[in-house]
Amino acid sequence: MNGAQSLIRTLVDAGVDVCFANPGTSEMHFVAALDTVPEMRGVLTLFEGVATGAADGYARIAGRPAAALLHLGPGLGNGLANLHNARRARTPVVTVVGDHATYHKKYDAPLESDIDSVAGTLGWVRRSVSPAEVGADAAFAVAASQEPPGGVATLILPADISWTDGGTAVKPVPPRSPQQVPETTVKAIAEALRTGEPAALLIGGSATHEPALRAVSRIAAATGAKPFAEVFPARIVRGAGVPNVERLGYLAEHASHQLTGIKHVIVAGMKPPVSFFAYPGKPSDLVPEGARVHTLAEPGQDVVEALEALADEVAPDTAPILQEAQRPELPSGPLTVQNWVEVIGALLPENAIIADEAQTSGVLLPAATAGAPRHDVLTLTGGAIGQGLPVAVGAAIAAPDRPVIALEADGSALYTISALWTMARENLDITTVVLNNRAYGILRVELQRVGAEGSGPKANDLLDLSRPDLDFVKIAEGMGVPASRATTAEELAEQLSRALAEPGPHLIDAIVPPLV
C-alpha cells in the first residue's frame, strides 16, 4: 500500500467517502489510488473553487466532511475563496494539496510556491513527511476538521510520499464533543431575561437547525426576547412547521434598526454582531449603546443543549410557535424583485435545499418562502462570491433525493461558472435560477453608502455587467445544462415547474431589474 492508498483508505474509514477533485501531475498517484478503494467517490470539477465550495456544501448537508483534492499552491489559491467561506461557515472540510516530491522542492521548479503559509491562514495544516505516517495524518486531519465547531483542515501531500510504499490505513480519531455550557451561565442569562428588559437572542451555527430553533421559539414566546439568526447562516431550517426566525440584516442600518432599544444581547453559537464592512462615520459594533452582551454559547460549545436548558429554565410550559403553511399566489407580469421570489415561494417543493447567492435580487426572498414547505437555506457565509453554484453541487451529492435550487446573482455566477459542467456530468438534480440584472447590484448600493466622492462614468462602468449582456442560456448549454430564459413571472413559473419535474440539472436565466 503506497501513501496515497493509505490516505484514501483512512479517509473512507473515517467517513470521508467523496472527493471533489481538480488534480494535476503531482496528484496522479492519488488519482490512480482511487481505483483501489471502491468506496471513495471522485467528482471532477474544472476549477478548484468548485471543488472547495462543493466540499463546503456537501458537509453543510451531510454533517460530515468531504475531501477536496487540489494541485499545489496555485490550486490552493484557486480554492481559497470558497475555503474562506467554509471557514466562516465552520464547515468541516479536508483539503488535500499535492506538492512536489520532497527531494524536488529545493530545485524551485516553476510550480514551487509556499503552500504552507497560504494554507496556514485557514486553520489546521499538516505536511506529510513519510508514507508510514500519511494514514495517521489523514485521521488527524479528519478529526481536526470536525473539532467543534468545525473548520478547514489541510493536508499537504508530497508526490513521493504519495507514491512510495509503506502506507498503512489508520483508524478514525474520534473528534471531541462540543464543550458543555456551565449551568451557571444558563441561570445568569435566565435571570437577565426575567428582568423583562428588552432582549435579543442572536443565534448561529447549529442553533439555526432544529431542535435548537424550537428552544429559541419557546424562549422568545415566554420572555419576549426577539430572536434573530446570524446574517449569513451556513444552514438554516425554514418553512411550514418550523419556527420562523428572522435573520439580522446585511446592511448595518437594518441590523441597528432590528436591535433598537435592546438592553440585553444574548449570543448563542455566534459572536456579537458587527457590520459587514466599515463605513465613514458609522459604528462597526452593532451592539446597541448601553446594552449588555451575554454569551450563552461560543461557537464550539454545545449551543443546542444550552438553548434547551435555557428554554426549560424560562419557558418550561411554553410550546414553540411553528410557522403555518402559506404560499404566495403565483404572480404575473414582467419579472420584478418582488414577483420572482413569489414564484419561488409558490412552487418550492417539499424538502428542498436552497443555495442562496441571489444578493440584492434576493432581499425579499425570506418573506416569500417563510410558509413554503420545510427546506434548508445555505448562504454566503464568508462574503466571497462565487459560492452558490459549488455549494449546490455539494448539497446535491450529499442529498441525492432532495431537490436543490441555486438562486444565483449574475455577477457572482461567473466566478465558478464551470460548476454547471459538474452538475451535468453527475446528473445532479439542481435547478439554477440566475438573477440576471446586468450589474454588480450590491456595489451600486455600496458606492452610495460609502459616500465615495467624485464617482462618475468610469466608476459606474466598473459596476455594470452589460455591454455585452451575459447570456446564461448559451453559457449553460455550452456546459451541458439545459436552459431557458424567463422575462415574466408566468415564464419563470412555467420553466421552474418543468425543471423541478425533470431529473438532472436545469438553468433559468431570469432577467430582472436591478434593485437600484
Place this chain on the structure above:
Amino acid sequence: MNGAQSLIRTLVDAGVDVCFANPGTSEMHFVAALDTVPEMRGVLTLFEGVATGAADGYARIAGRPAAALLHLGPGLGNGLANLHNARRARTPVVTVVGDHATYHKKYDAPLESDIDSVAGTLGWVRRSVSPAEVGADAAFAVAASQEPPGGVATLILPADISWTDGGTAVKPVPPRSPQQVPETTVKAIAEALRTGEPAALLIGGSATHEPALRAVSRIAAATGAKPFAEVFPARIVRGAGVPNVERLGYLAEHASHQLTGIKHVIVAGMKPPVSFFAYPGKPSDLVPEGARVHTLAEPGQDVVEALEALADEVAPDTAPILQEAQRPELPSGPLTVQNWVEVIGALLPENAIIADEAQTSGVLLPAATAGAPRHDVLTLTGGAIGQGLPVAVGAAIAAPDRPVIALEADGSALYTISALWTMARENLDITTVVLNNRAYGILRVELQRVGAEGSGPKANDLLDLSRPDLDFVKIAEGMGVPASRATTAEELAEQLSRALAEPGPHLIDAIVPPLV
C-alpha cells in the same frame, strides 16, 4: 485629495495607467477616484484571475507594470494562480488589495482574513497605514515591481486609508538598473567555449528578446554551442528575420536528450534547468552528469549586455543566422495535432502576439510557426493553468494595433473563461482558438509517466472532459464573443482568416484529437 486619489495619481505619474479591476465594497473609494484621474484606464474583469493574468500579459508586452485591483483576501486568492505565473515570468505587476478599515479589523467581520501572509508568498508587500503615506507606498510598489528582473508587488489598502483626506501624489522612485556582469565572468565563459568541448547556452528573461537573440546566434555560430531558450519564456521573439532558438523540452526526457553529451552548461537570465515535476527514479536536475555549469548572468543581472560582450569576445566577426521566411502549405482534412498548427503557421499575420496555452495540442506549434512573420510568443511561465486568455487580454490592451492570437487548451480555458467577456467589452482584437480535445491531455501523458499503479476507470474519469462535451461556441456567444466551430483544416483556415480580417474578438472551437 484622499488616499485613493493620491494612490492613483502616483501610479499614473509612475507610468502605471491601466488598472485591471474586480472591486468590492472596500475598494469603492478607489473606484470613485478613477473619475478624478482621467489618465488611469479601468478595465473590468469578472474574476480576479483575469485581472492578474491580464496585468501579467500587459507588462510582458508594454514593458511596464499595470495595476490589478482585488477585493480583500478572497480576491487575492482568486488572483493568486496568475500572480504565481507573473512571479515566475518575472513580470512587473502592482497588485492593490483593498482591506477593511483599520479600526474594523479587530471585529473579525466575515471577509476578514490574513491577506499579508498570502501576499507575502509572492514577494514585496506593504500595508498602507496613513493617507499621507499612500503616495509614497505606491511609488515604492511600482519601483519594487520593476526591481530587476521584475516581480509582483502588493500594496494592501485599508478602506479608511483610502477614503480619508490627506493624500499627496508622490514622484516616481526610479527603479534600479540591472546589475552589470563582471568582465571576468564573460572572459571565463569565453575560455570555456574556446575549449571546443560540447556546450549549451541556455537563455531566459530578456535574453529571449532581440537584441540578445542576435548575440546568442553569433555565439552559437562561432563556437558550436547549442542555444536553447527556457521551457516557458515570458516572451520570446520568433519568426522570419529573427534567430530561431529552440526551447528546452517540457518533458525531462526531451530536455535530457537535447543536452546529451554537453560538457558546459552556460545559463544566461535563467537558473540551471530542472525537471518540471519529479518522477520516480528519474533525476530532477537536468544538467548532464559531469557537465560544468557556468552562470553568465543571473536573473536580474544585465543579460543582454553580457551576451553581447560574450559575442564580441568569441564571435567578433560572425553574423547572426536569421530565420528565413517560410510557411507551411495550407493543409486539408480533419483536424489533427499536426495540421492545425500548419494552419496557424500559414496564416499568422505580421507582428502578431501569440498567447500559447495550447498544452499537449501545441507540441508541434514551434516548428510550424518558425518561419512565419516575426511575432511574440507568451507562454505559461509558472505552470498554473488558466493563464492564456487573461494574458491575451493584457497583451491586446498593451498593443492595440497588433493582432493577438490565444491558443487555448479546453481544460485550461475553463479556469478563467470570463476573460472572453472582457475581450468583448473592450472590443479587443483577439482571436481565440480553443483546442478542444475533450481531455486533460497532459494528465493522460503524466499518468503514464509517473508510473501510477492500479489506475483504472475512476482515475481516467478524472482526466476526461467529455460527458458532456464542452461547447465553446455557445460559451463564447454567451459572453458576447462571436464564435464558430472547426472540425477540418479547411474550416479552421477559413474561420481564422475571417476572424483575423475583422476587428474585435472571435473564438474558434477547434475539435482536435487528443495527443494520446
